Amino acid sequence: xxxxxxxxxxxxxxxxxxxxxxxxxxxxxxxxxxxxxxxxxxxxxxxxxxxxxxxxxxxxxxxxxxxxxxxxxxxxxxxxxxxxxxxxxxxxxxxxxxxxxxxxxxxxxxxxxxxxxxxxxxxxxxxxxxxxxxxxxxxxxxxxxxxxxxxxxxxxxxxxxxxxxxxxxxxxxxxxxxxxxxxxxxxxxxxxxxxxxxxxxxxxxxxxxxxxxxxxxxxxxxxxxxxxxxxxxxxxxxxxxxxxxxxxxxxxxxxxxxxxxxxxxxxxxxxxxxxxxxxxxxxxxxxxxxxxxxxxxxxxxxxxxxxxxxxxxxxxxxxxxxxxxxxxxxxxxxxxxxxxxxx
Amino acid sequence: xxxxxxxxxxxxxxxxxxxxxxxxxxxxxxxxxxxxxxxxxxxxxxxxxxxxxxxxxxxxxxxxxxxxxxxxxxxxxxxxxxxxxxxxxxxxxxxxxxxxxxxxxxxxxxxxxxxxxxxxxxxxxxxxxxxxxxxxxxxxxxxxxxxxxxxxxxxxxxxxxxxxxxxxxxxxxxxxxxxxxxxxxxxxxxxxxxxxxxxxxxxxxxxxxxxxxxxxxxxxxxxxxxxxxxxxxxxxxxxxxxxxxxxxxxxxxxxxxxxxxxxxxxxxxxxxxxxxxxxxxxxxxxxxxxxxxxxxxxxxxxxxxxxxxxxxxxxxxxxxxxxxxxxxxxxxxxxxxxxxxxx
Numbered sequence: 250x251x252x253x254x255x256x257x258x259x260x261x262x263x264x265x266x267x268x269x270x271x272x273x274x275x276x277x278x279x280x281x282x283x284x285x286x287x288x289x290x291x292x293x294x295x296x297x298x299x300x301x302x303x304x305x306x307x308x309x310x311x312x313x314x315x316x317x318x319x320x321x322x323x324x325x326x327x328x329x330x331x332x333x334x335x336x337x338x339x340x341x342x343x344x345x346x347x348x349x350x351x352x353x354x355x356x357x358x359x360x361x362x363x364x365x366x367x368x369x370x371x372x373x374x375x376x377x378x379x380x381x382x383x384x385x386x387x388x389x390x391x392x393x394x395x396x397x398x399x400x401x402x403x404x405x406x407x408x409x410x411x412x413x414x415x416x417x418x419x420x421x422x423x424x425x426x427x428x429x430x431x432x433x434x435x436x437x438x439x440x441x442x443x444x445x446x447x448x449x450x451x452x453x454x455x456x457x458x459x460x461x462x463x464x465x466x467x468x469x470x471x472x473x474x475x476x477x478x479x480x481x482x483x484x485x486x487x488x489x490x491x492x493x494x495x496x497x498x499x500x501x502x503x504x505x506x507x508x509x510x511x512x513x514x515x516x517x518x519x520x521x522x523x524x525x526x527x528x529x530x531x532x533x534x535x536x537x538x539x540x541x542x543x544x545x546x547x548x549x550x551x552x553x554x555x556x557x558x559x560x561x562x563x564x565x566x567x568x569x570x571x572x573x574x575x576x577x578x579x580x581x582x583x584x585x586x587x588x589x590x591x592x
Numbered sequence: 593x594x595x596x597x598x599x600x601x602x603x604x605x606x607x608x609x610x611x612x613x614x615x616x617x618x619x620x621x622x623x624x625x626x627x628x629x630x631x632x633x634x635x636x637x638x639x640x641x642x643x644x645x646x647x648x649x650x651x652x653x654x655x656x657x658x659x660x661x662x663x664x665x666x667x668x669x670x671x672x673x674x675x676x677x678x679x680x681x682x683x684x685x686x687x688x689x690x691x692x693x694x695x696x697x698x699x700x701x702x703x704x705x706x707x708x709x710x711x712x713x714x715x716x717x718x719x720x721x722x723x724x725x726x727x728x729x730x731x732x733x734x735x736x737x738x739x740x741x742x743x744x745x746x747x748x749x750x751x752x753x754x755x756x757x758x759x760x761x762x763x764x765x766x767x768x769x770x771x772x773x774x775x776x777x778x779x780x781x782x783x784x785x786x787x788x789x790x791x792x793x794x795x796x797x798x799x800x801x802x803x804x805x806x807x808x809x810x811x812x813x814x815x816x817x818x819x820x821x822x823x824x825x826x827x828x829x830x831x832x833x834x835x836x837x838x839x840x841x842x843x844x845x846x847x848x849x850x851x852x853x854x855x856x857x858x859x860x861x862x863x864x865x866x867x868x869x870x871x872x873x874x875x876x877x878x879x880x881x882x883x884x885x886x887x888x889x890x891x892x893x894x895x896x897x898x899x900x901x902x903x904x905x906x907x908x909x910x911x912x913x914x915x916x917x918x919x920x921x922x923x924x925x926x927x928x929x930x931x932x933x934x935x
Contacts, residue, residue, distance in 0.1 A: 433899075435807070436883070438779070438807060444891045444896075445891060452893050459896075459898055460884075460896050460897070461883070461898065461899050462806070462839075462883060463781065463806050463839075464745075464781060464806040464842055465839070465901060467841050467842030468842070468901060471904070495808055495811060498810050499810030499846060502810060502845060502849045503845055503846075505849075506849070540804070541803075543886045543891075544886065544887060544889050544891075548788060548886075549787045550791050553791045553795070553802075553803050554802045555802055555803045555804065556804050558808060558811060561808075561811035561814070562811075
């Protein structure tokens with residue numbers, strides 16, 4: 250299998266996550282506009298993977314600049330297009346900041362040199378992300394014990410990152426360490442990332458898993474059929490409040506009510522230390538059609554109105570630990586996250 | 593529009609709830625076997641509607657008895673077939689008990705007289721149910737105030753009953769009383785009763801509504817976008833523990849966490865006073881295909897395993913009130929439900 254996303258000289262190749270698990274189709278982006286559309290339409294999704302795609306999109310956009318063109322104007326155009334693809338995932342903006350720093354450091358360089366440096370940075374962000382996920386996995390693996398049943402929501406796996414995954418990285422590392430346990434994957438309406446993507450990944454890892462509808466998790470907790478939950482994150486505020494796929498808040502509340510630990514796994518690139526708390530995280534509202542239709546077929550009366558917030562924010566008080574590449578932060582997050590960051 | 597279910601002389605006519613909202617198709621059952629299959633495959637669903645279908649199924653089965661046949665053996669065969677269609681809804685067994693009492697009271701009657709009495713009882717159960725729902729609506733209507741946003745889960749509407757509905761009956765009665773409010777309908781995977789059936793009914797009633805995926809309700813509560821929840825029931829134990837569509841437990845926990853009242857609406861025919869608490873209620877596990885596929889198309893990897901409990905049990909401590917045809921019971925339910933029953 251090819252990676253989730255790959256730089257291929259003068260184009261980006263990514264697996265089309267809208268088509269999994271039934272079709273394994275790869276999409277090529279040759280322009281930054283195509284890369285932007287791939288992010289918007291969720292060909293690629295998951296905060297760390299969006300960060301990688303954004304960085305590669307910048308590289309692609311600047312490869313299209315001709316000698317004599319206004320480089321700063323071109324950069325602003327490419328940057329602004331990618332900047333407005335999706336609002337919630339911190340990694341998108343984090344990657345854009347890293348790319349911009351490279352651009353600014355190369356003001357005096359030749360265009361060819363600038364382009365080379367931008368491509369190198371994007372490839373480096375991709376490489377680093379997989380490494381960070383492996384460390385997250387190592388740091389979180391011991392939280393899963395023999396006989397546990399782990400609940401995860403949405404897909405925070407290799408497909409949501411450069412590879413290996415965050416929440417699924419923890420599951421994978423525990424499995425590779427020889428622990429015996431099983432997983433429940435919430436299907437995660439409306440986009441079905443759990444049923445389609447997490448299931449597809451867990452099958453390849455070989456860990457036993459079962460898919461459930463999102464509304465079953467609470468009942469299974471109440472029946473003591475779940476031991477803990479671990480999810481990814483799209484943006485984490487300074488106090489530990491965590492934006493993640495819609496439904497995560499409900500999982501966290503249900504864990505609390507049933508006395509189960511609820512963990513978040515994310516690299517530091519997902520943290521937004523500029524935000525005091527989660528109320529400041531912008532929450533994307535996605536198109537109505539994602540709720541109104543499944544596989545292109547209407548499931549509601551034609552005139553039905555819907556809501557489609559793509560994320561929610563889980564208050565830090567529900568989170569037992571945040572698993573990062575530098576270790577596992579425990580409450581109170583105001584101090585522990587700051588300590589981790591500066592470690 | 594024709595009723596949800598109707599006795600038509602020598603057959604039962606019911607709207608095919610698997611096809612709504614996009615197709616309005618009616619199914620005719622001419623044998624008790626066809627009626628049993630209609631219950632099993634969810635052509636008709638919803639505890640009170642299942643009760644009506646079961647009663648009409650008995651009548652249909654006994655209409656097929658020939659002169660000289662062993663009536664008791666025939667009755668047992670028909671009864672046993674219908675008895676094992678679905679295990680959770682109390683109304684099924686309640687209706688079978690009522691029909692059996694008629695059968696036993698007519699031991700000395702002619703076959704024609706017995707058949708006439710059984711048909712009359714089934715038609716009476718149907719008629720009564722709609723009347724009870726209207727009373728439930730009247731008793732619950734004042735719980736909805738101007739400006740409220742009401743959450744409901746699954747479909748406890750006219751389609752789940754002989755007509756009018758229980759939870760949707762409360763919504764309908766409040767709307768008919770001139771209250772201005774709106775409704776969120778949980779889509780209710782896997783069978784999508786909320787997206788398909790509740791939305792279809794709310795549209796006909798004229799109350800503004802929006803459909804959400806099941807995992808959005810908690811976040812909307814947290815954002816103060818929901819005022820209260822009202823749901824139906826499949827079986828209620830003596831202490832108030834309530835079995836209802838999978839996901840109801842989660843709605844109740846999320847209401848508690850957000851300080852919102854969670855109401856159950858059901859006729860006394862849904863109560864099982866023989867059961868001390870909800871742990872004794874049998875929970876149906878439905879076929880895997882309902883979770884694995886949507887509209888006949890696979891949404892998980894082909895080898896994926898799933899769980900499919902069709903119901904959960906909400907402990908009485910989460911329930912602010914149980915709305916019945918005899919009034920609204922409040923905790924402690926052990927005493928208030930018993931008082932209602934004997935009123």
